[in-house]
Amino acid sequence: MALVTGAGRGIGQGLALGLAAEGAKLVLNDLDEGPVNDTVQQIKAAGGQAIGIAGSVTDPSLASQLVDAAKSEYGDLHIIGTCAGFIWDGMIHRMTDDQWQGIIDVHLTGTFRVVRESVSFMREKAKAEKEANGNAMARHIVTVSSLSGFGNLGQANYAAAKAGIVGLTRTVALEGAMFNIMANSVAFGLIDTRMTRSQETQNERVGEAVQGIPEQAREKLMATVPLNRPGSVEEAVGPMLFLASDHANYVSGVLLEVNGASHIT
Numbered sequence: 427m428a429l430v431t432g433a434g435r436g437i438g439q440g441l442a443l444g445l446a447a448e449g450a451k452l453v454l455n456d457l458d459e460g461p462v463n464d465t466v467q468q469i470k471a472a473g474g475q476a477i478g479i480a481g482s483v484t485d486p487s488l489a490s491q492l493v494d495a496a497k498s499e500y501g502d503l504h505i506i507g508t509c510a511g512f513i514w515d516g517m518i519h520r521m522t523d524d525q526w527q528g529i530i531d532v533h534l535t536g537t538f539r540v541v542r543e544s545v546s547f548m549r550e551k552a553k554a555e556k557e558a559n560g561n562a563m564a565r566h567i568v569t570v571s572s573l574s575g576f577g578n579l580g581q582a583n584y585a586a587a588k589a590g591i592v593g594l595t596r597t598v599a600l601e602g603a604m605f606n607i608m609a610n611s612v613a614f615g616l617i618d619t620r621m622t623r624s625q626e627t628q629n630e631r632v633g634e635a636v637q638g639i640p641e642q643a644r645e646k647l648m649a650t651v652p653l654n655r656p657g658s659v660e661e662a663v664g665p666m667l668f669l670a671s672d673h674a675n676y677v678s679g680v681l682l683e684v685n686g687a688s689h690i691t
């Protein structure tokens with residue numbers, strides 16, 4: 427039983443499809459109803475089970491809607507992946523309070539709320555399992571950070587949120603340990619999604635925030651990637667599936683960098 431936010435596109439959609447292929451039953455969320463329903467349909471068409479709940483992770487009631495759905499539909503929650511997000515870039519001297527807060531709200535507070543609600547339910551299940559069998563099964567929280575969390579031009583808001591997610595996740599790793607809850611984060615570099623495709627050709631927005639990277643800046647960025655190409659969604663999802671699996675039952679509090687070796691350059 428797994429919960430994925432931002433599951434209508436890109437990495438979140440890839441994670442949902444990957445988990446479904448491994449037999450997970452899913453609660454999926456996205457801001458946009460059409461895309462999340464599309465992911466649900468793809469999973470159902472392949473014989474899997476998923477329900478979609480459209481809504482923003484900035485809505486304080488969303489996290490409980492998602493976890494309640496996992497409780498009522500499946501009775502348990504083993505995995506969460508927090509992939510909801512967008513960018514709203516600008517140099518700090520021009521960054522508005524709305525721009526700052528909008529990104530902090532979605533990435534950091536949105537992740538916090540979904541993780542808080544999930545941990546609360548996971549602890550209950552773990553306590554019951556410990557009482558019944560002496561130990562609790564491993565449960566896995568996978569949050570999404572970014573190479574930008576170490577600092578990136580034009581992304582003071584996003585960098586702060588993504589760095590915050592690392593501290594949040596490491597704390598959850600400590601607090602969750604006695605309940606056998608693993609919490610890890612993945613810091614992606616350049617992955618080929620709406621967030622990083624050429625701004626000029628895709629013309630995509632979230633509200634007033636333009637998605638993507640200006641073509642020239644994208645080319646410069648690509649030149650710093652030793653593998654010399656963006657990662658695919660599947661290549662981004664593989665390490666998340668590992669962290670969500672029983673292969674990672676002794677891995678917690680880790681920040682896994684998935685960036686084609688960019689962190690070396």
Ligand SMILES: NC(=O)c1ccc[n+]([C@@H]2O[C@H](COP(=O)([O-])OP(=O)(O)OC[C@H]3O[C@@H](n4cnc5c(N)ncnc54)[C@H](O)[C@@H]3O)[C@@H](O)[C@H]2O)c1
Nearest residue numbers: 432434435436437457482483510511572614616617619621
């Ligand atoms: N693509 C990259 O290179 C890259 C690099 C580092 C980190 N990330 C992170 O990976 C995650 C997934 O991004 P992606 O690259 O797949 O982008 P994407 O735009 O393809 O997908 C993001 C999804 O999140 C949804 N979303 C946006 N705001 C939301 C909200 N308030 N509530 C619920 N859903 C919301 C969008 O509708 C979209 O479907 C994000 O957290 C992003 O910051 C991406």
